[in-house]
Amino acid sequence: MAEFDVDLFVIGGGSGGVRAARIAAGYGAKVMVAEEYRMGGTCVIRGCVPKKLFVIGSHVHDEIEDAVGFGWSIGQVSFDWTTLVANKDKEIARLEGAYTSNVEKSGARIVKTRAVLEDAHTIRLATGEKVTAKYILIATGGAPNHGPIVPGIEHVISSNEAFHLKELPKRIVIQGGGYIALEFAGIFAGFGSDVTVIYRGDNILRGFDEDVRKHVRAEMEKRGITILTGRTVAKIDKHGRDFTTHLSDGSSIASDQVMFAIGRHPNVGGLGLETAGVAINPANGGIQVDGWSKTSVDNIYAVGDVTHRTNLTPVAIREGHAFADTVFGKRPVQVDHATIPTAVFSQxxxxxxxxxxxxxxxxxxxxxxxxxxxxxxxxxxxxxxxxxxxxxxxxxxxxxxxxxxxxxxxxxxxxxxxxxxxxxxxxxxxxxxxxxxxxxxxxxxxxxxxxxxxxxxxxxx
Structure with missing residues (x-):
């Protein structure tokens, strides 16, 4: 009788977890993957992919305007938000199916439920089933972080909800100055919304080259996006279907939606990490790992955004692959986190x-x-x-x-x-x-x- 039910149990069906599961299964490991939401994770379901589709769609109005200079005469055009959302949902469903199919074809088993650690080798499923595993990989990603609680925060949406709005807001206030905030500012502005960006720092895109920060801000402002720096949202009031956002400088802004995109935090809550002895990195709140993605427990590893190292999908994929190569392929691979290219799909x-x-x-x-x-x-x-x-x-x-x-x-x-x-x-x-x-x-x-x-x-x- 086998000592463990599976060789590898993966918690999280996103990019990093899926890659690790497929590669490990390819080496002959018996693999189980638990995903309580949808296969594909943040990137596929409510991140990079739907965001890029929205960005592409929001460029069309510019293309129509620019066409005039090249001799094109284009008549009356119209845009329907619900069609965009519906077609996006179809594509995401297709990709989710592809992720599921690829995992199953590799020989790994998927269980659509929540998984919690009971000890270093035991996982309890929400169904009541218990599974033992020789190795466990945590790849639960991250989630939007609204930051300090302010009055009216219950009225705020995150990028998660932005992908499913019933209608395009005529006016939207977005707090944040990084990737997600600026990408959605460009998306909504491209579709015709009046957009105001609020950021606490002196300029947007903290951590990027100073020339880039200045250039992007100037170009966004040319497009009619209002960028207010050096202030934060202090309170949000709701009046029927409208909102009034009060800022730290005493001013206020009326809008149809208020969105916070001020960062993301690792999904570490309720996983049983303390019970299993898995340590949290005090510097960033993610699961603490070494260069091999190993946690403080020898047989438990973590990859992707849950470690809060470099929160980019290709990095999670590379980490997941390296883990599987190292542990199951007997080909030790460490991921080089230096010189990683990145893009902001702002406009x-x-x-x-x-x-x-x-x-x-x-x-x-x-x-x-x-x-x-x-x-x-x-x-x-x-x-x-x-x-x-x-x-x-x-x-x-x-x-x-x-x-x-x-x-x-x-x-x-x-x-x-x-x-x-x-x-x-x-x-x-x-x-x-x-x-x-x-x-x-x-x-x-x-x-x-x-x-x-x-x-x-x-x-x-």
Whole structure:
């Protein structure tokens, strides 16, 4: 009789958990996956994928406006929010089915229920069934965090609810200055909503390169989005179907919806972590793990947003795969969390990889900056008032490209390719030796020859 019911029990059917389950099963492990909501996790169900679909849809109005400059005459157009939501739901249902099918095809078993740890090897299902496992992987992701409780917070929606609104709000207030807040600000503005963004800091996109932060804000404001920094939401009043949002500076804003997108917290509650002896990282509230994604309990691992390391779907997938390779494939793999490309699907779009100028100057004695700000070719015909930013951060001693930052159409697609060069430690000379692909915006990355700034840190006496 087997010592355990399964070799691996995965709690969470999102991107990281699914990848780990499939790879482990491929190595011959007996695998069970518990998911209490929907297979696919945040990214597929109410994150990256539906968000990108909404972003694409919100661009259409701009395309129609821009078409006039290229000789197109387009008549009366209309937009129906309920059609968008319904079609999005169909696509998400298809993807959920694909996730489920792929797990089952690998030989793993899915149980659609909540799972809680009873000890280091025992999981209790909400159905009452108990399962023992040699290894346990926690991949429960994260959830929206509304922050400090303010009066009227019960009226606030998160990104979860934004995907299922019955109608498009004519006016919306969004608190937050990061990925989710700015992406939804662009989405709602693109569909015609009056959008106000509230952020507590001095400027949006904290942690990004300063030039990127300034450029994105200026471009968003050109699009009619109001950005109020240095203040927070103090209270929300409801009047029938309308809301009044009171700010910390004493001002107030009327709207049809109020959305908070001020961060996400790891889904660690009610999992029985304390009972099993799994430690929480006091620095970030996520499950504490080492470089192998192992928790404080030898046979329990955790990957993805629940660890609160780098909360990006491709990172969760890579961590899940590395875990399965290491534990079941006997091929030890550690995930390199350095130089991870990321994108903000704001409008304009942001793509970035590597160090910001500020980070580079803190770490390197000589830093060269190559930067260009130009009007994209499409805007010369459409007449749209918009500009593209491209910036390279270079080690002035070794000539290695330390970071690349792009704001404009296609920024994410360009950055994915550039990330390969940055990861390979390409030099500015390598970029210079690459022949430009013309006419493109990205050719600017290989044609910038003169530094726009040079920073030399003086040695301490």
């Amino acid at each position: 304009p779009e942001v793509g970035t990889v590597g160090l910001t100028e500020e980070e580079a100057r803190a770490q390197f004695s000589h830093v060269d900056i190559y930067k260009t700000d130009f009007r994209p070719i499409k805007a010369t015909m459409s007449g749209r008032d918009t500009r593209v930013l491209m910036k390279l951060v270079v080690d002035g001693v070794s000539d290695r490209v330390l970071g690349c930052h792009i704001v404009g159409d296609g920024a994410a697609e360009i950055t994915q390719a550039v990330a390969i060069a940055v990861k390979m430690k390409a030099t500015k000379a390598d970029f210079d030796a690459t022949i430009a692909l013309h006419p493109t915006a990205s050719e600017e990355l290989v044609t910038m020859r003169t530094p726009s700034a040079r920073h030399v840190r003086q040695a301490a006496e």
